[in-house]
Amino acid sequence: MPCKHVIGHGPALARAVAAWRCVAPGLELRPLEIDPAAGQAAIAAALDGLDLADTATTSAFVAADSRFLNGMRLDLMASLRLRGVAMPALVEPGALVADGVRIDDNCWIGAGAIVQHASRIGFNTVIGAGAIVGSGVTLGHSVWIDDGVVIGHGARIGAQVTLGLGVVVGHGRQIGKLCIVDKAGRIDADVAAKTFMHATHAQPIVIIGA
Numbered sequence: 001m002p003c004k005h006v007i008g009h010g011p012a013l014a015r016a017v018a019a020w021r022c023v024a025p026g027l028e029l030r031p032l033e034i035d036p037a038a039g040q041a042a043i044a045a046a047l048d049g050l051d052l053a054d055t056a057t058t059s060a061f062v063a064a065d066s067r068f069l070n071g072m073r074l075d076l077m078a079s080l081r082l083r084g085v086a087m088p089a090l091v092e093p094g095a096l097v098a099d100g101v102r103i104d105d106n107c108w109i110g111a112g113a114i115v116q117h118a119s120r121i122g123f124n125t126v127i128g129a130g131a132i133v134g135s136g137v138t139l140g141h142s143v144w145i146d147d148g149v150v151i152g153h154g155a156r157i158g159a160q161v162t163l164g165l166g167v168v169v170g171h172g173r174q175i176g177k178l179c180i181v182d183k184a185g186r187i188d189a190d191v192a193a194k195t196f197m198h199a200t201h202a203q204p205i206v207i208i209g210a
Contacts, residue, residue, distance in 0.1 A: 001026070001027075002057045002059070003028040003029070003030055003058055004020060004027045004028070004030065005030045005059075006020060006030065006032070006063055007031075007034060007062050007063065007080075008033070008034065008062060008064045009034055013031055013063045015063070016108070017031050019111075020090065022093050023091065023092070032046060034046055034064075036064070036072065044079070047080065047083075052083050052084075059086040060080045061088075061106060061108075062124070063108070064076065073124060073142060077106050088105065088106075089103045090107070091103070092108075092111040092129075094112050095109045095111060095115075096113070096114045097109060098115060098117040098118075098135075099117070100117055100118065101117065101119050104124075105123045105124070107123065107124065107127070109127045110128045115127065116133060116134050116135040116136075116153075117136075118135050119134070119136060119139070120137075121139045122138075122142070122143065122159065123142070124142040125139050125142060125143040125145070126143070126144050128145055128149065129148075131145050131150070132149075132151065134152050134155065136154045137151050137152075137154065138156045139151075139157045140157060140159035142159060143159070143162075144161070144163065145157075147165065148165065149166075149169075150167075150168045150169065151163075152168075152171035152172065153172070155169045155170070155171065155173050155174070155175070157169070157175045158174075158176045158177030160177060161175050161176075161178065161180075162179070162180045163181050164181060164182035165184060166184025167183070167184060167187065168187065170188045173188065173189070173191075176194065177194070178193055179192075179193065179194065180195075180196050180197065180198070182197065
């Protein structure tokens with residue numbers, strides 16, 4: 001029987017396992033809980049313990065929430081890809097994805113999310129439940145889009161960006177790579193790479209030299 005290793009932590013792991021049971025009932029699911037605070041050596045040891053003998057019938061999915069950080073989720077995915085494991089995307093029941101949308105490996109599209117035509121979703125990107133991604137949007141790899149976020153038509157979101165609850169990105173806007181926008185409200189101007197926007201800060205902070 002084909003099997004899938006579902007790797008992650010806490011509620012995100014439980015939700016991913018439940019979703020895979022719905023979309024692929026014939027799979028044998030093997031959840032693996034990983035503590036984000038365990039350190040790289042412990043995480044590597046856990047991955048080394050997986051049964052990956054037959055990559056023709058074995059696949060994997062990394063189900064890690066924002067506490068794992070986009071970079072750590074990316075590291076987990078990269079480790080599995082180096083082992084030759086397929087990592088197909090997860091589109092939860094109830095999500096609406098237009099024909100022709102490009103969805104790369106290990107993406108996760110939550111229940112009730114809407115992704116409109118001609119959009120491209122980079123690998124390892126998470127689109128939360130109820131989020132709306134307009135037409136012609138480009139999402140870089142390892143992006144985190146929280147539940148209910150709205151992204152306007154033609155927007156471009158760089159790699160490893162986090163968009164928190166209540167964020168609305170205007171049509172055609174660009175969010176540079178490695179930004180964290182965790183302040184509810186509408187973004188009507190482009191945001192430079194490595195910008196940090198949080199409700200506790202009156203003004204955006206740009207990280208220089210990182």
